Amino acid sequence: MMSTVPVGLAEQTEIRAYVDFMTGAPVPVRESLGINSLTVGPASALAVREDASGFFTRAGGFDARENVTEDVVDQVSDFYRRQGVSQGAFMIAPSLLPPDWASTAAKWKLTEGGRHAKLWCEADLAAKSAGALLALDPGLSVGLVEPHQAHEWATVMMTTFGFGTPGMIDTAASCVGRPNWRQYAVWEGERIIAVGSVFLNGRCADMFGGATLPEGRGRGAQSALLAARARAARAAGCRWLVAETGAERPGSHNTSLHNMIRIGFEPLYERATWLWHA
Template sequence: MTASTDLTPLAEAVECEFMHSYESRTPAPAYTDLGIATTRIGGGVALAMRNDPSGGYWNKALGFGTTEPFTVQVLDRVLDFYRDQGVHQAVLQLVPSVLPVGFDEVAAARGLEPGSAWVKLAARPDDVAARQTRLRVGPVPVAEAQRWADVLLAGFGMPSGGLTTMLASTVDAPAWRPYAGWDGDDLVAGGNLFLHGEAASLNAAATAPGHRRLGAQSALIAARARAAAEAGCRWLFAETGKPAPGQQNPSLNNMRRAGLVPLYERRNWIWRSAS
């Protein structure tokens, strides 16, 4: 990676596609029960989950401004999509460099408020450090797809059910490489990997409370980096929350120790309907 390498379009594209894949390919009847709808607008995607049991995480729009300009007109189409779907709150994840002039005023007039920031990171897969753990780490077999999905959801404080079906459906799917960590026969940690051309993205990583601080996530990062390299990917990306001043984000720390380098920070803009 060099200072002149602009990886923003690639980083945004792979995240855009894995989020779209999660929701758009959710099997029925969970797709209908969750109230999922997806659309592509202005080079990005808008994802709606009207009955989101997580409280709103899966209502998300991202990927804008890298293949075509992010304009006020694109923004209005995104917000109209959420209104049409009966969604009352959504998050727009926008790279600061793509925002049009005067965006703060435009956002305020439409009910958008700046929220937390996320850090986007990158590395070449072969540069990710190998890590050891006493847990057994490997690909998730289809027979344990639901258990794996529930471990991830619990780690993020999300309920099982329709979301279990959504996540579990990525096991054995062509673009996905789900990994887990086992303590004996007990699946206690997991993470996912999405492949998109020359890019791969780490996502959805969590460890059961009783098995944290055993190096599970560092080992899972390394295992998924190897899988990305074996798939021919040239870049590995990830994103996680920026910690508040004086605080730590263990996920960010794990990624940096593994060799992933921060690229940029991206703001979460929160939209709430007026009604």
């Protein structure tokens, strides 16, 4: 019988992936990018001063053990301020927002930003379903990334998402081979055209950073990467997989969302991003 992943575990797996991804970079890279993190009860906050997009500056991992109080918001906001970032985010599952959240958000001038769909699946189901649907185009192959391929892999990932500065690419490359991570790629000949990671967090794993170059899209690459990552999570003893992607709005279509649903992922909830501004 399937059992839904606990909300707190789903949120903590996500933020731990982001924190480990960034803070595991070599010291000179962390210093040049202004990378730092903070633990607040069960939650974590991450700040990356030189990330102009603000994408990586976020707080998450809140769960039912501790309310998201004004004191918690104050601690995270003070952390953002001390790190010198202009914008940061609070990622809080809707079921964990306290009754007085509207007044708390107003007091700290938090504004509602984009929305993300949070998805989950049993690791065993995803591994089996993805394998059955696997249909890579001829000439493409999928496999685990080796250390000597780390820079090419990281370049594809970070430039596809718009984070192409050398420091950000070096940060991603340093993640390859780290104990709680598995990095995969799809090759066309000897060239990487698509990438994806999975972060292992005990019973739960996070599908992280799936990206495909324009010329590789529509050729089965992301489905192959989902299958490889699901199998890796199952082999590592994970029970659940979680993922997050942009929520669809009327008239929009998110291919990544539909690829995941196709192999058995189900929507868990839609989560708003609450933005803090300096």
